[in-house]
Amino acid sequence: MPILEARSLTKTFRRPDKASGFKGAVKHLMQRKFKNYTAVDGIDLSIDAGESVAYVGPNGAGKSTTVKLLTGILRPSEGTVRVMGRDPHTERIANAHDIGVLFGQRTQLWWDLPVEESLKLLKHMYGVSDADYQRRIAKFDELLDLNEFMPALARTLSLGQRMRADLACALIHDPKMVYLDEPTIGLDISVKDRLRAFLRELVNDGTTLLLTSHDLADIEEVCERIVVIDKGAIAYDGSIERLKAHYITTKAVNLYLEGTADVPALAEKFPDYEWTAGEAPSEVTVTYESGRFTTAEVLGSLTAQLSPRDLSLSEPSIEDVIRRLYAGELTK
Amino acid sequence: MTHALAVDRALVVIAFKRRLAYKSGWIFGLALGGGSMLISLTMWQNLLGDGSLNGYDWASMRAYTIIGFIAATMVFGAADYQIADRILDGHIAVDMTKPVDFQRARAAEYIGSMISTAPTAALGVLGAWLLFDPPGPVTPTAGLLTALSFVLLFPLAFGITYLSVLVCFWTKRYLGIMWLREALLSFFSGLMIPLAFMPGWLQAAAWALPFPHFTTTPSAIYLGRVDTAGALGLIAAEAAWVVGLWYAGRLVFRFAVRKVTVHGG
Amino acid sequence: MPIRHASGVYWRALAAHVRSVIEYPADLWIMATAGAVWNVLQFAFLAVLFANVPHIEGWGFHEMLMLSGLLSIAGGANALCFDGAWNTGSMVIKGDIDYRITRPAPVILQVGSSHIGLQSFGELALGFAMLVYGWIGAGVGMAWIPVGALAIVCAALIQTALVTAFCAVNFWIKSPMSIFAFLLIQLQGGAMKLPLGVFPAAVRVVALFIVPVAFINVVPVAVFTGHMTAWWLVGVPLAAVAAVALAAGVYRLGLRAYDSAGH
Ligand SMILES: Nc1ncnc2c1ncn2[C@@H]1O[C@H](COP(=O)(O)OP(=O)(O)OP(=O)(O)O)[C@@H](O)[C@H]1O
Ligand SMILES: [Mg+2]
Numbered sequence: 001m002p003i004l005e006a007r008s009l010t011k012t013f014r015r016p017d018k019a020s021g022f023k024g025a026v027k028h029l030m031q032r033k034f035k036n037y038t039a040v041d042g043i044d045l046s047i048d049a050g051e052s053v054a055y056v057g058p059n060g061a062g063k064s065t066t067v068k069l070l071t072g073i074l075r076p077s078e079g080t081v082r083v084m085g086r087d088p089h090t091e092r093i094a095n096a097h098d099i100g101v102l103f104g105q106r107t108q109l110w111w112d113l114p115v116e117e118s119l120k121l122l123k124h125m126y127g128v129s130d131a132d133y134q135r136r137i138a139k140f141d142e143l144l145d146l147n148e149f150m151p152a153l154a155r156t157l158s159l160g161q162r163m164r165a166d167l168a169c170a171l172i173h174d175p176k177m178v179y180l181d182e183p184t185i186g187l188d189i190s191v192k193d194r195l196r197a198f199l200r201e202l203v204n205d206g207t208t209l210l211l212t213s214h215d216l217a218d219i220e221e222v223c224e225r226i227v228v229i230d231k232g233a234i235a236y237d238g239s240i241e242r243l244k245a246h247y248i249t250t251k252a253v254n255l256y257l258e259g260t261a262d263v264p265a266l267a268e269k270f271p272d273y274e275w276t277a278g279e280a281p282s283e284v285t286v287t288y289e290s291g292r293f294t295t296a297e298v299l300g301s302l303t304a305q306l307s308p309r310d311l312s313l314s315e316p317s318i319e320d321v322i323r324r325l326y327a328g329e330l331t332k
Numbered sequence: 333m334t335h336a337l338a339v340d341r342a343l344v345v346i347a348f349k350r351r352l353a354y355k356s357g358w359i360f361g362l363a364l365g366g367g368s369m370l371i372s373l374t375m376w377q378n379l380l381g382d383g384s385l386n387g388y389d390w391a392s393m394r395a396y397t398i399i400g401f402i403a404a405t406m407v408f409g410a411a412d413y414q415i416a417d418r419i420l421d422g423h424i425a426v427d428m429t430k431p432v433d434f435q436r437a438r439a440a441e442y443i444g445s446m447i448s449t450a451p452t453a454a455l456g457v458l459g460a461w462l463l464f465d466p467p468g469p470v471t472p473t474a475g476l477l478t479a480l481s482f483v484l485l486f487p488l489a490f491g492i493t494y495l496s497v498l499v500c501f502w503t504k505r506y507l508g509i510m511w512l513r514e515a516l517l518s519f520f521s522g523l524m525i526p527l528a529f530m531p532g533w534l535q536a537a538a539w540a541l542p543f544p545h546f547t548t549t550p551s552a553i554y555l556g557r558v559d560t561a562g563a564l565g566l567i568a569a570e571a572a573w574v575v576g577l578w579y580a581g582r583l584v585f586r587f588a589v590r591k592v593t594v595h596g597g
Numbered sequence: 598m599p600i601r602h603a604s605g606v607y608w609r610a611l612a613a614h615v616r617s618v619i620e621y622p623a624d625l626w627i628m629a630t631a632g633a634v635w636n637v638l639q640f641a642f643l644a645v646l647f648a649n650v651p652h653i654e655g656w657g658f659h660e661m662l663m664l665s666g667l668l669s670i671a672g673g674a675n676a677l678c679f680d681g682a683w684n685t686g687s688m689v690i691k692g693d694i695d696y697r698i699t700r701p702a703p704v705i706l707q708v709g710s711s712h713i714g715l716q717s718f719g720e721l722a723l724g725f726a727m728l729v730y731g732w733i734g735a736g737v738g739m740a741w742i743p744v745g746a747l748a749i750v751c752a753a754l755i756q757t758a759l760v761t762a763f764c765a766v767n768f769w770i771k772s773p774m775s776i777f778a779f780l781l782i783q784l785q786g787g788a789m790k791l792p793l794g795v796f797p798a799a800v801r802v803v804a805l806f807i808v809p810v811a812f813i814n815v816v817p818v819a820v821f822t823g824h825m826t827a828w829w830l831v832g833v834p835l836a837a838v839a840a841v842a843l844a845a846g847v848y849r850l851g852l853r854a855y856d857s858a859g860h
Binding site for chain 3: 071074075093101110114124
């Protein structure tokens with residue numbers, strides 16, 4: 001049985017439809033006109049216990065709005081959400097015990113209190129026992145170095161420290177279902193690495209995870225399943241492996257030639273490959289279908305006839321696939 | 333027009349427009365000021381009836397209360413928060429790098445925001461005029477001098493506000509300072525109760541402060557409680573406060589600015 | 598159990614704030630002074646007024662002091678125990694209600710306990726001083742003390758609940774400033790320091806039965822001093838219950854209309 005189930009989930013925001021400036025404001029006051037904007041448009045999503053799902057999409061696609069619908073923060077305009085069989089909006093308090101939420105853009109720490117006070121307040125709010133609390137704090141400290149800033153006031157924390165503290169807040173009650181909306185935004189590489197390792201551990205321990213991020217490395221390292229959303233609708237839903245197998249059908253070689261590369265002439269000479277100019281005049285990129293040619297074949301023919309100064313293979317990334325998904329070049 | 337004056341004018345206009353665009357602010361100011369005025373009038377009508385107290389009868393008390401309303405709307409509706417916020421969030425460090433005089437620029441903005449309370453004041457006065465029909469000024473000269481004393485309220489309000497806002501260099505919040513200032517102003521201006529009702533020592537204390545000019549000075553001139561010479565004397569005192577507070581602001585600022593490095597960033 | 602849990606959460610949050618305030622006392626002093634000075638000047642106003650007039654609508658100096666004192670206590674209690682409600686508007690705009698919805702405790706309590714109004718210390722101290730001074734001066738008997746205690750509790754509840762309900766209007770009118778609540782306390786602060794009798798009937802009806810601010814201070818003091826029959830006291834707890842229900846209801850509706858912020 002799925003731990004989370006959303007059916008034709010839809011959220012429509014009402015936006016004031018007014019012209020800018022003073023005149024527009026007065027006009028709006030007289031005849032309050034609104035435009036409807038559908039941020040999430042009929043999403044069906046089902047997540048099984050223990051799954052780790054990446055939820056990606058371009059800016060404004062409706063990711064955060066979906067998370068807010070799934071956590072009961074917003075009421076759906078249409079459709080239903082069930083988390084462990086409960087409606088998160090109407091059965092808010094019961095649901096709250098089972099979920100953990102982090103919005104990377106915002107903190108849930110009490111702004112003018114020390115981090116430790118915030119954690120203690122949450123401990124009592126969730127009714128966490130002293131023993132569990134100590135154990136979890138110790139574990140968070142081990143993985144996230146919490147103790148370093150436990151006595152600091154929340155408003156004095158750096159972004160990375162704040163995010164780690166917020167993560168501890170979101171997980172202090174050992175929730176079964178965790179939603180993380182951009183947990184790595186603005187973090188440096190080493191903190192990101194630690195965070196990812198931490199999330200992997202979380203998933204290994206059996207927590208169900210829904211993660212949104214614009215950093216695809218987060219997703220590749222932590223998640224197995226990926227859901228791509230665009231303009232409020234799901235564009236792809238499946239395993240990351242399948243996504244790669246399905247869509248990564250080409251590979252590429254970068255050549256560094258002696259002198260300037262004449263791209264049209266080369267394209268005429270090797271019509272089986274696709275040629276594009278590189279960054280420098282002497283550089284050129286050759287793209288070929290991985291099903292038709294082996295890399296050895298391609299390299300053999302190219303080096304024999306062009307004798308390049310140097311060459312490099314570029315591994316096609318999931319990023320390219322996602323980019324093409326966003327651009328609407330690919331369909332389910 | 334010199335360059336500095338052009339900058340002043342631009343700042344006044346920007347602050348004025350910014351406040352004016354905030355339309356709920358007007359209605360709010362009207363409800364608040366108008367409501368307070370009505371409550372005050374109700375009380376005085378009840379107390380005075382057909383008689384008079386300390387030289388105020390019901391007719392003159394109507395004019396007094398309306399004058400108090402105008403002064404209160406001007407000074408409580410201005411944008412003092414913006415200056416405080418700039419100090420508290422460290423923005424002041426950016427302001428200091430700009431080629432304009434900090435105090436002068438803030439004065440221009442503050443006065444612009446005071447001007448934007450004009451619609452509220454005008455509507456309130458119009459309503460009060462229609463409802464209560466207060467007496468006019470005793471003489472045309474008195475009317476003119478009353479207007480002059482109101483004009484001087486612009487720089488005077490800035491002077492007091494600025495000086496109190498500078499305290500934010502030493503605190504984390506502004507709210508308490510604002511309340512303290514507003515409490516003192518409400519009481520010692522005569523807004524709550526005319527100074528003439530107070531015992532001598534309290535009146536002396538009030539006149540040692542800049543606050544009486546916010547209600548007592550204009551109303552005394554308007555109602556003819558002072559003659560022309562007395563009116564000019566009051567206005568001179570008001571002007572002296574304007575100048576004194578301006579330089580006091582400069583002095584305190586110079587002292588406080590050494591703290592900028594602590595707050596800033 | 599849920600109520601015990603909720604109140605536990607609430608008091609803990611409040612206590613944590615008190616601790617943090619005590620560690621950084623500079624602002625505490627300024628704010629407490631501001632609260633005290635407001636009340637001292639209130640006292641001065643009444644003293645000056647009654648040096649010139651014997652009474653207003655049959656109310657003397659000490660009776661009027663009790664009015665001001667009880668009102669200050671109510672306002673101070675609100676600022677001490679539920680000042681966070683004032684932030685409802687800015688929380689709605691910034692989407693700061695989000696996390697509070699995902700936690701297992703009533704949102705209204707989480708918001709209310711998110712801040713402490715430091716002026717409350719000054720207000721409460723001076724408010725009690727005025728009430729006690731007025732009480733003794735007006736010759737209100739000891740027998741009324743238990744009722745007085747109940748009136749204080751109800752006053753705090755009504756004040757807090759009304760302010761909270763008015764702040765919750767900002768769930769719909771998106772603005773960081775709690776204009777309606779501010780208007781409420783300002784006009785209340787002006788009008789409810791005077792006997793109800795000075796006002797026209799319409800104002801009295803509003804203050805008693807529509808926005809029941811009169812039950813905070815005017816009604817109890819009027820009963821203690823014999824200006825109203827004791828039957829009116831029944832209205833005090835009723836008004837408290839109604840106001841609390843109103844606040845909870847408006848907040849609940851507000852959360853249904855809550856749209857979060859766009860990020
Ligand atoms: N409270 C709101 N009121 C009105 N419109 C909103 C609100 N919240 C979101 N929107 C709109 O809904 C759309 C989706 O927003 P959402 O925050 O879900 O995007 P997102 O996928 O999380 O984007 P990003 O990657 O930039 O965070 C946007 O066009 C946004 O402007
Ligand atoms: Mg988002």
